[in-house]
Amino acid sequence: MEAARVIIIARILLLVQIPVAVLHTVVWGQGGSDSAVVAVYNISAPAGSEAVLQCHSQRMVWTQDRLRDRQRVVHWDLFRSGPDFTMERVLDMFSAGEQRIYNAYNKDRVGMDKTAFDDGNFSLVIKDVKTSDRGIYSCNLHHHYCHLYETTKVQLNITKSPRRERRFWDGEKAVFVVLQGSTVLLPCVNRRPVWTESHSEEDQQVVHWDRQLPGVRHDRADRLIDLYASGERRQYGPLFLRRKMNITADAFSQGDFSLTVSNLQQPDRGVYSCHLHHHYCGLDERRVFHLSVDPPAPRAHRSPPHPPPRRPE
Template identity: 70%
Template sequence: MREDVLLLQTLLFVLLSCQSDSSSSSSVVVAGYNVSALAGSKVVLQCVSGRMVWTRDRVRDRQRVVHWDMYRDYPDYAMERVVDMFSAGDQRLYSAHNLNRVGLNPTSFKDGNFSLVIKDVTMKDRGLYSCNLHHLYCHLYETVRVQLNVTKSRRKEQSFWDGQKAVFVVLLGKTVVLPCVNRRTVWTDWSNEEEDQQVVHWDRQPPGIRHDRADRLVDLYASGEQRSYGPLFLQRKMNISNQAFSEGDFSLTISDLQSTDQGMYSCHLHHHYCGLHERREFRLTVEPPPVRSTEPSKVLPGKDKDTTKAESPRVINVIPDERNHFLLPLGYVLTSLLLLTFIILIIILVTRRRRAKEFYPKASMRSNRSGNSLEEYEIDVSEVNVCSRKERRFDYKNNLLKENTHVNAQPKLVDLDKEMQKFSK
C-alpha cells in the first residue's frame, strides 16, 4: 500500500514538473499578420527581433555587471558610485577612502551573492545604497535597495524591514554586510553550450489543422546549425538566411507560391538562457493569377489591313519654332509699361495742380476781388455822372452857391491802377 502511495506521489511530481516546464517554455503571441500574394510569386514573412541577436564577445565578461551606488541626504541628495564588478571578477573602486575597506565577493557571479562588505564603518558611510544588476546580453535590469545608519550606542544597533527596503543600524567602527542575493541561472550560469539554448523555428498549419498539430518547417540554432523538414521541393522553396542570428532577421522566404501553400505560419523565438519565448503568426492567402483572355482581338471597321504587305515608311516633318518667338510677348509687356507710365504721369500733374491751389489761396482771392472792384468802380462813375447831370438842373439864387456847384460838378478823375494796388494791399 505504501509503495502504491509513493508511486502515485512520484507520478504526480513528474506530471507537475512537466506541466511547469511546458508552461515556462510556451511561447506568447506578440503579433499577428494577414498576408496575401498571387500564385506563382514570392512572399517574405518578416520575423525580426533584436533580443535574439548573437552578441556575446570572445572574453564573455562584459555582458553581466553589478554596481553599488550610494545616495546621501547631504549635500543636495548627492549620488556616488561605490564599486562595480564584471562577470570576469574585476572590481573597480571609485574612492580612495574605500580602498581595502569596501568590496564584493570575487565569486559573486558563480554563487549569486552580490552583497557589499564595509569594514570599519564611519559616519560618512551612512546613506541609501542600491545594488544594481545589469545583463546587457539579455536586456535585464534588477535593483535592490538597503538603508545604512550608523550609531554610537550598542542598544540602538538593529536591522529591520520598513516595507520597501532593509534598514541596518550599525555600531560605529564595526563591519557590516549589505545583502544582495540573486541566484537565478541568468546571473550565475554561463554555459559553453549557450548557443544550443537559443533557437528559432517555423511551423505551418494548413487550413482546418490545430496549432498543436502544425507541421515543422525549419529549425535554426545560434551555433549555425539548420534543420529543414518535409519533402525536398518544400525545403528548396522555403528558407531562412544563414546570417539570421547576427542580424536578428529570421524572415521566411517562400518562392513559387501555390494554392496548397496557404495557411497559418508561425515564427517561434526561444532564448532559454534569457527566458525569452515569443511567437509571431502569419495568415497567408494565395490568390489566383489574373485571367488572360484567349479570344482574338476585334478589329474596328475600316481598319482592316493586309498584314502580308509591308507598310511604306512614314515621313514626319518637324517644323522648328521661330527663333524670335519671344518678341511678341515682349512687345505686349513694353506696351503695357508705356501705358502705365502715361497714366502715372497724368495722375502726378493733377495732384500737383491741386496742391498748388492749396498752398497759394491768396492769388485766387486777388483775381476774384479785382474783377469785382472794376465792376464797382464802373458803377460808381456812372452814378456820379447821373448825379452831376441832375445837379445842373437846379437854379441857385446865390451866385456863390452856383459857383460852388460848378466846381463840384466837375468829374473826378480816378486812377484805377492805384486804386487796385491800394485795394490789394
Template identity: 25%
Template sequence: MNWAESGCVKQKHRLIVRSSAGPLVAPLGSSVVLLCYVDELLLMEGLEVEWRRTDSQTLVHLYQDGESRPEAQQQDYHDRAHFFTDQIQHGNFSLCLDNLRAEDEGRYTCRVYSQQDSGETVVQIKDVERLLVSGSDRSVSAYDGEDVTLNCSVDSHIKPEHIEEVLWRKTDGNILVLLYQNNEAHSSNERYIDRVELFTAEIPKGNFSLRLKSVRTEDKGVYMCLVFAGGLSANATVVLEVGFSTLDIIMLIFCITASGSALLLFCLIYCTSHNNDVEVGLHLFLVFCPNILMFLAFVLWGVSEGSLFESVSCCALYFLRPLMVLWAAPYVHEFTGNNKTWILKYSFRAEYIVFSAVFYSVLFKYAWDKSISYTGFESIVIPVLFVIVLLLNLLYIIYFVG
C-alpha cells in the first residue's frame, strides 16, 4: 500500500516567501529594510527564520524558539541587524540593517522553516554610497601671522553622528593637528593648541574645514584630512604656502645688516690698525652693533613665530654677549676708572647670573607645562629634578661666580 497516496504521511512542500522586486539602494550610514514575508499565517511553534549572506553563508540574524538569537549572529552585525518581532506572527520576517557600510553590499538569503514547510528568497543591496572626501585643488597661501582656512568636505549624505573620527594631520613629520571624535574637536599638540578649530555650525553639512590661526613659517606644508565612517576611510590633502610678512622682512634685514656690519667693521679695523684710538672705537662698534641687531631680530622672530622659549633665551644671549666680549677683549685696559673695574670684576658675573635666570625661568615653564600633562610618578619627578638642578646652579653662583 502506498502510504503517501493514502494521505497518512504529510508531504513537505515549499513555502512561497516573497521580497522586494529589485535591488536596494541606500546611502552609507543609513538604515535599510530587507523585505521577507509570506502570505499565509504560520504556526509559531517550531518556526525558524534565518538571514545569511548568500556569498559567504555568514549568519546575519536568527529567529528561533519564539525569540531572536543575537548571540548566534556574526560579530559585524551585532546591534545593527534586527527583526520586527511584533510582525513575525503576521508572516513578516523582514530584517532592518542599521548603519549601512560599504561592505554590506551583496545578496542576502531569507530562509523560513515552519513545521514540515520551508522556503527562501534573496534580497540584494547594491550601490551603497561611497565615502568621498574633498579638499582643495590649489595650494592655499597666507602671510605669516594671518588666519587661514584649509578645506575639507564630506561629499555624501552621511549624518554627522555616523562619522566616527576626523583627523587633521601634517604629513611631513606625521603631526596630529586636530582630532574630531564624539562630537568634540581638540588638539593635543602644543604647536597647535588654541590655534586650530573647526566650524561647528558647518559640521552638520559635512564641512570639516580647519581654521589655522596666526600662521607661522613652520606651518608650511601638506595637511591631510582623514575621515572614518561606516568602516570606511577616505582622505583629502591641502597644501599650505606661507609667505613673508613685514616682520619677517624686517627680521631678515636685521640679520643681513648684522652680518654686513661685522664684515665692514673687520675691514675698517684692518685698514686703521695704525690709529689706536680709531681702532678701539671700531672694536666697540663691532662688539655692540651686530649683537644688538641680532637681539632685535630675535625679538621680532619671537613675536612672529610665537616661540617663547627660543626667542627669550636667544634675546638674552645676544643682549649680554657684549659684556663677555669686553671682558675678554685685549684692549680692556684702555678703559679707566669705574668702567674698567666694572668690566673686569662684574661683567662676567652679571652675564652668567642674568642669562642663567632667564634660561632657567624658560626651562621651568617648559618643565611645568610638561609635568601637568603627566599623572602619577612623572608629575612629581620632573619638578623635583628641576629644583635640584636649580639649587646646584645657585650654589655654583654663590661659591664660584659671586
C-alpha cells in the first residue's frame, strides 16, 4: 500500500508540473545536432517513486496497412480551358500499384507504368490522341502521412500537321504539340526517396532516448533506447538500467513514446532527451526533460489500535 501511494503521489506531481513547463522552440546546435527542441520540462519526483517522462506525437503514429501502404498516391488531372473551363480526374494510382481510371472512354487508352513508385517515373501515356484530350495536365503526388504535395504541369495541344509537332518550355510548364492519332508520353519524374522507398519506411522512423548526467555535455550523452516503427528495439547500458527504464512496445500505434523510470534514485537525475525522427518525411524534433530527485515521500504513521473498552466487573 505504501509503495502504491508513493507512485500515485509521483504521478500527480508530474501531471502538475508538465502544464507549467517552459515550452519553446529553438535549434540546439551542440554535438552537430540540428533537431528542433520543441519543449523543455523541469520535473522532480521523490526517490523510490515511478517517473513518467511524457513524450507524445501523433505525427509519428505508424498507420501503414497490411496490404501495402496507401499513404502515397499520384493523381493525373486535366484542366480544359474554354468554353467550359472544366477539371477532370483522369486517373490515380496508389503505391501498392492499384490504378483507377475515371472515364470509361479512357480505358485501355490512358495509363501509367505500375512500377512508378519503384523507379519514380509517373509519366502518363495517352494512345490515339484526340482533340478532346487537349488541355493542361497536372501530375499530383500526395503523401498523406508526411503531408507532402508536389505538382508537375504539362500542356497538351493537338495538331493535324506533322510539321507543327514540337515540344518546348513556356517558362512555367512543358508544352507538347502532338499529331492527332499518335501516342504521347506526358513526363512526370520524381525520384526522391520519399516517393520510391516504401520498403525502408519503417527503418527510417525511429525514437531515441538519451540521458546526460549532471555536468556532462550533450554530445557526451548516453543512449538509452532506440525503437523503430518496424518493432526493432535496442537498449543500452547495464542490465539493471535497462530493466528500470523503458517505453511501451505499442508506442508507434499510440503516438506515446514516454519513458518510464521505476524506483527513482539520486543517480537517475540528469537531462533526458526524447528524439523523434522520420528521416524521409523530414520530421526531426526533440523534447528535453530536466529530472531531479527529491527525498523519499514521508510514510504515513499509523496509530496503534485502541484497546477494546473493559467491561465493568
